[in-house]
Amino acid sequence: GAGVSQSPSNKVTEKGKDVELRCDPISGHTALYWYRQSLGQGLEFLIYFQGNSAPDKSGLPSDRFSAERTGGSVSTLTIQRTQQEDSAVYLCASSSSGSNTGELFFGEGSRLTVL
Amino acid sequence: AQSVTQLGSHVSVSEGALVLLRCNYSSSVPPYLFWYVQYPNQGLQLLLKYTSAATLVKGINGFEAEFKKSETSFHLTKPSAHMSDAAEYFCAVSDKRPGANSKLTFGKGITLSVRP
Numbered sequence: 001g002a003g004v005s006q007s008p009s010n011k012v013t014e015k016g017k018d019v020e021l022r023c024d025p026i027s028g029h030t031a032l033y034w035y036r037q038s039l040g041q042g043l044e045f046l047i048y049f050q051g052n053s054a055p056d057k058s059g060l061p062s063d064r065f066s067a068e069r070t071g072g073s074v075s076t077l078t079i080q081r082t083q084q085e086d087s088a089v090y091l092c093a094s095s096s097s098g099s100n101t102g103e104l105f106f107g108e109g110s111r112l113t114v115l
Numbered sequence: 116a117q118s119v120t121q122l123g124s125h126v127s128v129s130e131g132a133l134v135l136l137r138c139n140y141s142s143s144v145p146p147y148l149f150w151y152v153q154y155p156n157q158g159l160q161l162l163l164k165y166t167s168a169a170t171l172v173k174g175i176n177g178f179e180a181e182f183k184k185s186e187t188s189f190h191l192t193k194p195s196a197h198m199s200d201a202a203e204y205f206c207a208v209s210d211k212r213p214g215a216n217s218k219l220t221f222g223k224g225i226t227l228s229v230r231p
Contacts, residue, residue, distance in 0.1 A: 004158070033218070040124065042223035043159075043205065056218065091158065104219065106151075106158035 002026075004107035006092050012113045013082055021077040021110045025094030032075050033104060034067055037089040046090075049075060082114045117142040117208045121222035129230045134193040136225050138180075138206030141187065148189040149207040149219060150180055159205065165189060176200070201229045 005024040013019050025032050034046040045059040049069045060066070064082075069075040079086055089111045093104040118141045128134055140146055150162040163174025170182040176199075180191045189206060203226050207219040 035221075040223065042121075043207075043221035045218060045220065048218050093159075103161045103164070104159075106160070108156070108158045 004092055004094055004105050006090075006107035006110050008110055009108065010111045010113075012115065014115050015084060016081055018078065018080045019082055019112060021079075021090050021092075021112070023075045023077070023092030023094075023107060025073065025075070025092070026096075026105055029094035029096050029105070030072065031095045032069060033093045033095075034075070034077050035091045035093065037091055037109065038087075043091065046077070079112075082112075084114050087112055087114045117146060117220050119206050119208050119220060119222035121206055121225050123225060124223065125226045125228065127228040127230060128196045130198055131195050134178075134191070134196045134200065134227065136191040136204050136206075136227065138189045138191065138222060139187050140189060140206070140208045142208055147209045147211070148180075148182060149209070150174065150178070150189075150191050151205045151207060151221075153203045153205065153224075155202070162191070162204070196227075196229045198229050198231065201227055203227070 004026055007022045011019055030051045032049040035043045036046055037043050047060055047067045048056040064080045067077045089109040091106055091109045093106045095104050120139045122137050148165040151159040152162050153159045162178050163172045163180055165172050165182045173179045178191055178193045180189050182189050203224045205224045206222045209219050
């Protein structure tokens with residue numbers, strides 16, 4: 001596709017369930033980021049993938065959160081044993097590391113509601 | 116480590132009035148600064164960026180921002196607000212040159228409302 005695609009756009013789950021959020025970056029973009037957007041909290045960095053390098057996981061809030069990127073393209077963010085405080089919009093972004101613009105291209109996000 | 120402060124969470128202006136959204140940064144190295152805009156139910160898109168070239172940066176939709184090192188600021192302005200400018204605006208900072216693991220640190224965002 002032309003832009004960053006995220007699915008599902010909305011997810012409602014019960015506390016304690018696991019959820020998976022998917023991100024399909026722009027074709028050819030080697031860098032992929034996950035951010036969490038909570039009301040009034042801005043964007044919180046979660047994890048960063050760059051090519052075949054080890055991901056930067058410094059923003060993951062707990063060991064319930066994990067992410068993988070298969071084949072250098074699609075990424076899945078997994079939240080295990082969801083809690084109500086996990087409710088937020090999860091944003092994925094990609095960029096071309098060869099570019100000097102520094103621009104991140106964002107998807108429309110996956111809104112997660114934990115009941 | 117770098118950080119961004121966006122004072123206030125909401126700004127309201129009249130259509131045609133000046134828009135001023137404030138951003139102050141903290142960085143131990145020369146920063147790279149960005150403004151992103153998020154329209155309702157959409158993803159973020161880049162408005163403009165400062166990458167150590169000209170201190171006055173022009174972006175899309177008539178917005179511009181001026182990098183002031185002495186004030187550690189990168190305020191966003193637009194001379195005349197339009198109804199379509201109503202959105203959430205995020206300031207962001209990176210301590211690495213664009214293209215080299217440009218992990219951005221975002222501010223909390225400011226919601227801009229435009230009154231008819």
